[in-house]
Amino acid sequence: MNEYPDAVAAIANDYLERVKAHLRLVPASEQEDFLREIQSHLYEAYDRTPGSDDVARILAVLRGFGAPAEVVSDRLPQAMVRSGTGRKLPLYIAGGLLVALFGLPLGAGGFGVLVGLLAALAGLLVAYYAVAGSLLLTGAITLMLGLTRLIAPEVWDKLVRIGVIHLDGPAQFLERLSASDEALIVMALGAMLLAGGWGLLKLGTNMIRGLRFLFNLVFDWMRRFAQEIRRRLRGTEPEKPALLVAKRA
Amino acid sequence: MEYPDENKDENRDRRITQLRKGILELAVMGVLFHERHYGYSLVRVLTESGSISIKEGTIYPILARLDRDGLVRSEWVESDQGPPRKYYTLTPLGRQAFNELSQEFDLLVSLAQRHWTEQSKSKLAVRKG
Numbered sequence: 342m343n344e345y346p347d348a349v350a351a352i353a354n355d356y357l358e359r360v361k362a363h364l365r366l367v368p369a370s371e372q373e374d375f376l377r378e379i380q381s382h383l384y385e386a387y388d389r390t391p392g393s394d395d396v397a398r399i400l401a402v403l404r405g406f407g408a409p410a411e412v413v414s415d416r417l418p419q420a421m422v423r424s425g426t427g428r429k430l431p432l433y434i435a436g437g438l439l440v441a442l443f444g445l446p447l448g449a450g451g452f453g454v455l456v457g458l459l460a461a462l463a464g465l466l467v468a469y470y471a472v473a474g475s476l477l478l479t480g481a482i483t484l485m486l487g488l489t490r491l492i493a494p495e496v497w498d499k500l501v502r503i504g505v506i507h508l509d510g511p512a513q514f515l516e517r518l519s520a521s522d523e524a525l526i527v528m529a530l531g532a533m534l535l536a537g538g539w540g541l542l543k544l545g546t547n548m549i550r551g552l553r554f555l556f557n558l559v560f561d562w563m564r565r566f567a568q569e570i571r572r573r574l575r576g577t578e579p580e581k582p583a584l585l586v587a588k589r590a
Numbered sequence: 591m592e593y594p595d596e597n598k599d600e601n602r603d604r605r606i607t608q609l610r611k612g613i614l615e616l617a618v619m620g621v622l623f624h625e626r627h628y629g630y631s632l633v634r635v636l637t638e639s640g641s642i643s644i645k646e647g648t649i650y651p652i653l654a655r656l657d658r659d660g661l662v663r664s665e666w667v668e669s670d671q672g673p674p675r676k677y678y679t680l681t682p683l684g685r686q687a688f689n690e691l692s693q694e695f696d697l698l699v700s701l702a703q704r705h706w707t708e709q710s711k712s713k714l715a716v717r718k719g
């Protein structure tokens with residue numbers, strides 16, 4: 342018997358959805374019970390309203406029933422708190438006290454640790470990319486100098502003479518080599534530095550992906566933990582209640 | 591201060607609505623005092639016998655308030671004419687509250703309808719003085 346024509350069911354469902362939207366802060370079991378009661382009323386009123394136009398009948402019923410906000414006015418948690426008889430009120434008070442006494446100090450400490458960790462990671466990341474950038478820059482310059490030694494040895498000599506290039510310490514052996522060998526070794530060194538910088542950059546991309554995954558994992562876990570606490574405080578079920586109005590097949 | 595006619599009508603309607611809303615809770619308890627009802631049947635009784643014009647949905651905040659205060663209890667009953675119905679019954683606490691509120695209401699009605707003679711007014715004036 343609990344069946345509407347499709348058009349009527351759509352209108353009634355829309356109204357119930359609007360009522361439900363006003364009840365989002367009400368525990369799910371209470372929501373379901375109230376929506377079921379409203380549905381029962383609407384169905385009976387519709388059934389007893391005379392007329393051949395189904396849509397006109399349900400619209401007349403809804404006009405006479407009133408706006409969703411009026412219908413739920415005393416079902417909202419604020420009203421329950423004002424009257425001091427909210428069933429979950431003691432739980433909220435206990436939760437508030439626990440948060441005030443323990444949560445805030447621990448929360449502040451946790452916040453500090455989190456900020457410190459993030460700052461350390463950010464510093465590590467900057468340092469890492471600075472090293473990679475330095476290697477790339479040094480490699481590029483070294484490669485250019487090797488090319489200079491090969492293509493324009495007079496420029497190389499001039500640079501050595503004015504002190505831009507120092508061939509001291511381990512690099513002294515280069516002076517004993519021919520110009521072409523010297524150029525090849527310098528270019529090989531530059532290429533190695535470039536390869537090292539490029540490798541660090543590639544590794545950095547993977548590292549960022551890994552860190553992003555780690556952050557997402559931690560934040561997702563925190564979000565689900567907070568949702569679970571909220572659900573327990575409200576005493577609601579995670580499942581979404583089904584629509585109440587049945588449609589005619 | 592003079593108000594335009596339409597404002598007078600609006601103010602009058604607003605006052606009547608406020609008065610009805612205030613009395614509606616008592617009227618609901620009065621109907622439930624004699625027999626159990628579900629939302630729709632309660633509205634029908636109130637609107638047909640009492641010539642009260644209300645939005646039908648406004649009965650539910652009242653029933654929710656009474657339920658929360660322990661003045662009514664409710665139960666779902668299957669119906670062969672449609673979906674199940676949620677019936678409300680006045681609890682012993684509700685009956686006691688209704689009796690007290692009825693007395694208070696009678697007092698207010700008698701006060702509102704009392705013929706204020708010059709004598710009673712002068713008595714009040716003496717008491718105030």
